[in-house]
Amino acid sequence: NYINSRYMYTIGIDLSDKVSKPDVDVYLGGSDTIYVSQESLYAAIADYSYDYRIEQTDTFSPEYSTSTVIYKFKLNDGNIVAAGQGQVPGTIINQFSMDEHKNTFRIATTTGDMWRDTSKNNIYILDENLNDLGKLEGLAEGERIYSTRFAGDRVYMVTFRQVDPLFVIDTSNPKAPELKGMLKIPGYSTYLHLVDENHILGFGYDTEENQWGGTVTGGLKISMFDVTNVSKPKETFTEIIGKAGTYSELLYNHKALMFSLNKGIMAFPLSRTSDNYKSDFNGAYVYNVSNDSISLKNTISHVESDIIYGNEIRRIIYMGDYLYTFSENQMQVHSISTNNKVSELLIK
Incomplete structure (x- = not known):
């Protein structure tokens, strides 16, 4: 082990x-990543196993295999077992x-090296004891996973190297997960947010091919995907913000x-560049x-006199008809209905 x-x-605290x-x-x-469901906690850590030779040479690079070790803990009224x-x-x-779903544990991984x-x-x-139950291997050879989202029996996976395939996978039969649909579009998504079941x-980010056949990253990209027909997913809306260098913590x-x-x-x-x-x-x-x-409704900034440090908005919440934005230096309140700034509070 x-x-x-x-x-x-x-x-655990009751x-x-x-x-x-x-x-x-x-x-x-230790663990690298934690996932928690209503009933269980899973701690995952990467294991790199190298094939070292007795005689090392300058040109020898040891082969290695990667795996992910998963530890499962049950949550029971403040006790973690x-x-x-x-x-x-x-x-x-x-x-x-x-993801944990119907007494099974599902996990999306990348094996091998892109380079x-x-x-x-x-x-x-895996089953509830973390024994092998089913698998679907070999998707998007030469690429790696950039984002994954589980929703009911479905899995949505985005991989990338030069184009962005969105895969729709059906796991209703946990012993034989099945690829149902795929969509190839420019760019890639690092975070998938579920709007509704479809x-x-x-x-x-948006991407384009350069003159040498490689890929360069452009502005931040928002895509709306319609997966009503799982065999033919569609990109129904796209917006590209800024140029290369545009960044959001959301990514x-x-x-x-x-x-x-x-x-x-x-x-x-959002930090936008031109x-x-x-x-x-x-x-x-x-x-x-x-x-x-x-559709774009409003833009809000805490930056004044070109002083960015400490004025970068980090979090946004709403209460009632008001939107609250927070940076290290201040909080602002805007009306959702009118977009007007209502008040601000400097944080010392």
Whole structure:
């Protein structure tokens, strides 16, 4: 069994019992990524196994294989109990690579190396004891996973090298997951947000091929995908913001997105660049949103006198008819209905 030389603590607290002590356990072996369901906690860590030779040479690069070790813990009224261990080939990108569904554990991994053209992408399904149950291997050879999202029996996966394939995978039969549909478009999504059962928003980057046959990254790209027909997914809307160098924390941290379909609004932090990587906006973009479309509603910035440091908007929330934006230096309140700024609070 693979053992990492770190320690991992689990601390369980029963919030309904004010006098009980926390359940604290310490394990030899760390973790890279945590996924938590209603009933279980999964800790995953990458295992790189190298094939070292007795005689090393300057031209020898040891072969290695990668796998992901998964530790399962049951959550029981403040107690966290070790419940199993499993292992699958390849590595994951983040917590959205894992999911618990109908007493099974699903995980999306990439094996091999893009630079060697040996990479492949896979879905593995384990039973409740983390024993192998089913798998779908070998998707998008030569590419790697950029984002994954599980929704009911479906898995949505985005891989990328020169174009962005969106895969729709059916796991209703956990012993035989099946590729149902695929869509190839320019660019790639690093985060997929579920709008409803048939629509997904993708946030990532636009790309184009350069004169040498490689790929260059452009502005930030928002895509709306319609997966009503799983065999023929469609990109129904796309918007590209800024030029190369445009960035949002949302691309790598989903907590930066404020999204409410009931309210019909979404917002996220954005640093926008124009030609020659010149920054021309730092703040937040606010959109009207429905289950099949979005439109720009407002832009909000805390930056004054070109002083960006400390004024970058990091989080956005709403309460009632008001939108609250937060940076290190201040909080602003805007009316959702009129877009007007209502008040601000400087943070010292």
